[in-house]
Amino acid sequence: MPTAIETRALRKIYPAPPARKRGGARTSTFAPRTAAPPQGVRAEGGGIAALDGLDLSVEDGEFFGLLGPNGAGKTTTIGILTTRVRATSGEAFVAGKNVRTEDVAVRRRIGIVPQIPNPDRSLNAIENLIFHGAYFGIATREAERRAMGLLEQFDIGDKAQSKVEELSGGQQQRLMIARALLHEPQVLFLDEPTVGLDPQARLALWDVLRRLHREGRTIVMTTHYMQEADELCNRLAIVDQGRLLACDSPTKLKALAPGDTRIDLTIDGDADAAAASCRTLDGVTRVDVAAPDILAYAARGGELIPALIRAVEQSGARVQNINLAKPSLESLFVSLTGRKLG
């Protein structure tokens, strides 16, 4: 199958913010909104590494998810792939075109749905689509035909002549998807498309995305919602601190999650000593420390709880709270990073 996206050793180092820099207006939608990515890693030379050697490959027709906490480098990755952020080093290709040297050709082949809807507020809904079409060389009549079709498809056909402000958040998001599809791109990028939507609008959007995927489109989506990634994507890359931690189908990734069940114990006392004590128990496959929590993995799940509590108490600490987590993408993420998501 042809490759829709390929990145090789992609790195992006943002300059470290000066100590007393004021004004946050210099960012774009596709660049991190804060001067420093919250979880970015300090790179040598004082910069902040948003991406640290990312290798990705997405085939045509895939629904590919980039999953990771805020600051993992997801938005920077999308920014580079959509030509709005320049990589510090490494290479990236979209639809076979180099994002750095063939940026115009890349832009012609992609559609982008931004994190926060950014419609042209001086134009009404359908004009947004028609002018977008004109930027891509589509004649007005043809653009109008496609625009009406898309608006109908996304249930906002009656809003064609409405001002953008009159559309709800979910409707604006659907207008953005219609716009991104108008020029029939080979690859559709969505950056956290469901953030800020109410549950109903989120489900409606999931339906739209599933349908687009069934029609054979290549979709690349970032999200920090595990469930969303699990439900929609047929392949997932888990990224954290600018690195790729795992990449596979959601089912295979979940199979990678250690143990059948994760038992989170919130400890009052020395978490390291408590973890050491728990490791001696039969049936416990692994214990990680994320103070004040310890995360124990066990095949027999809940049955081990009494034994774990005793082990913690033997170490001189006390258990304050217990949580059970079924094997999930989240438990995989926690086992890969030692941190919880989001």
Next chain:
Amino acid sequence: MNDQHPTTAVFFAMLRRDIRVARRELPFFLLRTTLQPLMLMIVFGYLLPKMGMMQAGYTSTLLPGVLALSLALSAVQSVALPMVAQFGFSKEIEDRLLAPVPTRIVALELVVAGTLQGLMAGLFVLPAGRLIMGPIQGLALGNFPEIFLVMVLGAATFSALGLLIGCAISPQQIGLMFSSIIGPMIFFGCMYYPWRALDKIPIMKYAVLVNPLVYVAEGMRATLIPEIPHMDLRVVCGALVFLLALFWHFGQRGFMKRAIT
């Protein structure tokens, strides 16, 4: 997907968008850009001469200055203000930044659209001035090609300045832009007085030369009312071309920095 559609077609599509928006907002546009010049003309070109506090001939000095002011102000504002908002919070510009053309073309289109808006303001104020102030002594509209040349160069220079300002300031600093850049530019822009009248104050005469408005005002004077002593038209055009190149150079550089991080 049409892989061959030319950059010029995208450029004109963006220009069409700006024209549609400008047409829709025409009353606000005229209010924003011409109210101040119209009031200046009413006070200095009509009321004060009527009261006998101004020489009647002063309107000949004032009209070119007010024309320069209105076209410069409207060009600089029509580029800088939307840009500050669109880069700063609404992000509306992103759809155009993601159009399949080199990013500089988007900046160029903004400057061209700003130039057109500057010209429009100028072409509105010229007859309005004549109506408000009555017959203007020495008005030479026969020089229309030269008048138009200065108007185009002046509007383009200020439009490019708008690009530079729009990239450089954040939404919180818009007020500052008016008080610290536009204000002094108006008062020291040889708008109320001809540049040659500064002969008696040589320091001022040369200091004001850093002000781009001086060249537009003097250029308007040289072409509209040639009998008033004025700066040589060749100097005016040379200076405007130089400033236009300078503002465009730094403006598009700033634009690229904002567009691609």
